[in-house]
Amino acid sequence: MMVNHGLNEIAKVIAGAENIVIAAHIFPDADALGSQLALGNILESMGKNVVLYSEAVVRKLYDFMPGSERLVTPPIEWDSFDCGIALDCGDRLRLGKEMDNFLKIQPVVVIDHHSGHQEFGDVRWVEAGRGSTGEMIFDLAQALNGSISYDTAYCLYAAIVSDTGSFKYSSTTADTFRVAKELVEKGVKPFEVAAKLFDNFTLNRLHLLMSVLDTMELYKNGRISVIHVTREMFSRVGANQGDVENFINYPRSLESVNVAVFLKETNDGLVSVSLRSKGSWCDVAKVAAKFGGGGHKHAAGFKKDAAISEILEQLLSEISLTMEK
Numbered sequence: 001m002m003v004n005h006g007l008n009e010i011a012k013v014i015a016g017a018e019n020i021v022i023a024a025h026i027f028p029d030a031d032a033l034g035s036q037l038a039l040g041n042i043l044e045s046m047g048k049n050v051v052l053y054s055e056a057v058v059r060k061l062y063d064f065m066p067g068s069e070r071l072v073t074p075p076i077e078w079d080s081f082d083c084g085i086a087l088d089c090g091d092r093l094r095l096g097k098e099m100d101n102f103l104k105i106q107p108v109v110v111i112d113h114h115s116g117h118q119e120f121g122d123v124r125w126v127e128a129g130r131g132s133t134g135e136m137i138f139d140l141a142q143a144l145n146g147s148i149s150y151d152t153a154y155c156l157y158a159a160i161v162s163d164t165g166s167f168k169y170s171s172t173t174a175d176t177f178r179v180a181k182e183l184v185e186k187g188v189k190p191f192e193v194a195a196k197l198f199d200n201f202t203l204n205r206l207h208l209l210m211s212v213l214d215t216m217e218l219y220k221n222g223r224i225s226v227i228h229v230t231r232e233m234f235s236r237v238g239a240n241q242g243d244v245e246n247f248i249n250y251p252r253s254l255e256s257v258n259v260a261v262f263l264k265e266t267n268d269g270l271v272s273v274s275l276r277s278k279g280s281w282c283d284v285a286k287v288a289a290k291f292g293g294g295g296h297k298h299a300a301g302f303k304k305d306a307a308i309s310e311i312l313e314q315l316l317s318e319i320s321l322t323m324e325k
C-alpha cells in the first residue's frame, strides 16, 4: 500500500526548507520542464534558494520556455540542500545518473501524476487522476501562498497543454480547465504557446516525419498501429533524436486504432519504445512494465537491447494478452 502524504503535508515540508534542489525526469518533456521551471520561480518568490537540476541541457525543442537556460548540469554539490523535490517521476530510476546522490538529500519530496507510480522519497503527493504535474504545481503554489508570475504561468500552461494532448486526453478534467483559466488570466496567450509547442518543425524534421510515416503497419484489424525509425533514417535526412517528439500522435490519430507503438533506434544502440492507447481497451503501462518500463494507462514506454523486429513480435503478443484480460 502506497503512503501518499498529500498536498498539505508536502507544502509544510517545502515551506520549512531553505536550500532546495528541484529535479524532473530525464529527457524532460514539456510537463517535466515546465513544472520544474515554474516551481523554481514560485519557491524563489518565497525567498528560498533554488537550484534546478538536470542531467543534460534543455533540448532545442523546449528552449523557448522562459528560464530554461537556468538548468544546472553536474557536477552538483549535493550536500548543500535541505530539501530535494522530484517532479513528474513515476519511479526513482527516472531521476537518471545522479539518482543515488539526489535520494540522499533529507527530505526528498515527490510530486507526480503517473498511474503506475513506484513509491520513493520521504514525503509524497501523487495523484494519478491529474492530467499533468503542471496542474498540481499550480495548486501547490496556492497552498504555499507563492506568487505566480507571467513566466511561471507560461511554463505551467505549456506543461498542461502538452501533457493533456491539448486538453484531449481522458485525464483532462474540470480541474485542468480551472487551472488553465487562471493561467490565461495571468496573461498567457494559448495561441503563442501552441505555436511554440506544435508549429515548430524544421524542414529536416518534416522530412523525417515523412519517412517515419512510410513505415506504418497495422495489426489486429487496424486496432494496433506501429511506426519505427532507424539510425540510418535520422542520418539520411539530417535530423536528430529529439526531432521525433510527438510523432506517435500520427499513428494514434487513426480512427480504428486503440494502441499506437513507436520504436526508435537510439544513439546508445538500444531501441526505445513508446506506447499510446485510446479508450480502455489496453492499459499500456501494464504492457511496458512487462519489459521493465512504466508510465500511464494511456502513455508508457521502455527501452530494450534487441532488434526492432524482435521487440515488435514480443510486444504484439503482450498487447494481445493485456487486452484480453
Ligand SMILES: [Mn+2]
Binding pocket: 031, 032, 088, 113, 131, 132, 133, 163
Ligand atoms: Mn507529466
